Amino acid sequence: MKNVLQTLPGGARVAVVRLRSLGDSVLSTPALEILKRARPDLKIAVVVEDRFAPIYEGNPDVDAVLAPSIRAVSSWRPQLCLNLHGGTRSAILTALSGARIRAGFAFFRYSFLYHVRIPRAQEILGVERTVHTAEHLASAVFYLGAARMEIPRARLFASPAPPPGRPYAVIHPVASRPDKTWPASRFLAVARHLKEPGGMEPVFIAGPGEDLGAFSEFRTVPGASLSEVKTLLAGATLFLGNDSGPAHMAAAFGLPVLVIYGASDPVVWAPWKTESQVLVGEGSIESIQVDDALAALGRLRVAA
Numbered sequence: 001m002k003n004v005l006q007t008l009p010g011g012a013r014v015a016v017v018r019l020r021s022l023g024d025s026v027l028s029t030p031a032l033e034i035l036k037r038a039r040p041d042l043k044i045a046v047v048v049e050d051r052f053a054p055i056y057e058g059n060p061d062v063d064a065v066l067a068p069s070i071r072a073v074s075s076w077r078p079q080l081c082l083n084l085h086g087g088t089r090s091a092i093l094t095a096l097s098g099a100r101i102r103a104g105f106a107f108f109r110y111s112f113l114y115h116v117r118i119p120r121a122q123e124i125l126g127v128e129r130t131v132h133t134a135e136h137l138a139s140a141v142f143y144l145g146a147a148r149m150e151i152p153r154a155r156l157f158a159s160p161a162p163p164p165g166r167p168y169a170v171i172h173p174v175a176s177r178p179d180k181t182w183p184a185s186r187f188l189a190v191a192r193h194l195k196e197p198g199g200m201e202p203v204f205i206a207g208p209g210e211d212l213g214a215f216s217e218f219r220t221v222p223g224a225s226l227s228e229v230k231t232l233l234a235g236a237t238l239f240l241g242n243d244s245g246p247a248h249m250a251a252a253f254g255l256p257v258l259v260i261y262g263a264s265d266p267v268v269w270a271p272w273k274t275e276s277q278v279l280v281g282e283g284s285i286e287s288i289q290v291d292d293a294l295a296a297l298g299r300l301r302v303a304a
Helices: 022-027 029-038 050-056 070-076 088-095 121-125 133-144 184-194 226-234 245-252 290-299
Strands: 013-019 043-048 064-066 080-083 101-105 116-118 168-172 201-205 219-221 238-242 257-261 276-280
Touching: 013 029, 013 070, 013 088, 022 029, 022 050, 022 133, 022 245, 029 043, 029 133, 043 050, 043 070, 050 226, 064 070, 070 088, 080 088, 080 133, 088 101, 101 133, 116 133, 121 133, 168 184, 168 226, 168 245, 184 201, 184 238, 184 290, 201 226, 226 245, 238 245, 238 290, 245 257, 257 290, 276 290
Parallel strands: 013 043, 013 080, 043 064, 080 101, 101 116, 168 201, 168 238, 201 219, 238 257, 257 276
Antiparallel strands: none
């Protein structure tokens, strides 16, 4: 029996619905690479909100980035529409895509809309353990017929900024919730250690609406767009931050990464396929001390 990818004619168009979430968008890129390796002839579009579109800029596995509208998706004329998001809006976009084959995980809401109901990643991968988000997303492509392979690192593309004169560390000290945010005073303490003679320049980043006022003694890039963050990360030596999207962006560039976890599960959201250290609070993120972070940097062989 032919698998789904074998049924697609040469040069067929595929729409992959992702919509939003910075970390999920970054971690969808291994699945896209696997899909393109399986069928290099396919024309692949990613359906994503404008604010996350820079994640896919320059990616050779992506032929188009589409706005999340019925008109944009149906105008692409996909023969396969793969929903990797799972919410109500993504289900509607998939249902009205006009695709001959609609696929999504069986546990998604409105799974009756899909011709292909993809089982749990554990079943596809033949494991019974918690799987990483990159594994979960890639498993959908394996189920559609891509040959099983080692799941690659996420990929982002950007030209590095001109070097500032000495190595620099990108630090992202904010997060979506207080229980995921390490105290600012501790980030400052680590940054001061990093900047000691012979060390590296700390560069603090934050997205639109995020406050970096507490870190004004160092270089700050407030309101950074994703394109700006990519450019900074492409030339950086180290990333330090809370569990958030920029940590996954740093891992995609292969940086040594130190991530501090509060409420998230590090098994599901650990930095993927890069040298990393993760610190997990006992009870709360505030239980993680400055010395813990400095010791982790030592394990990464980063002078601090």
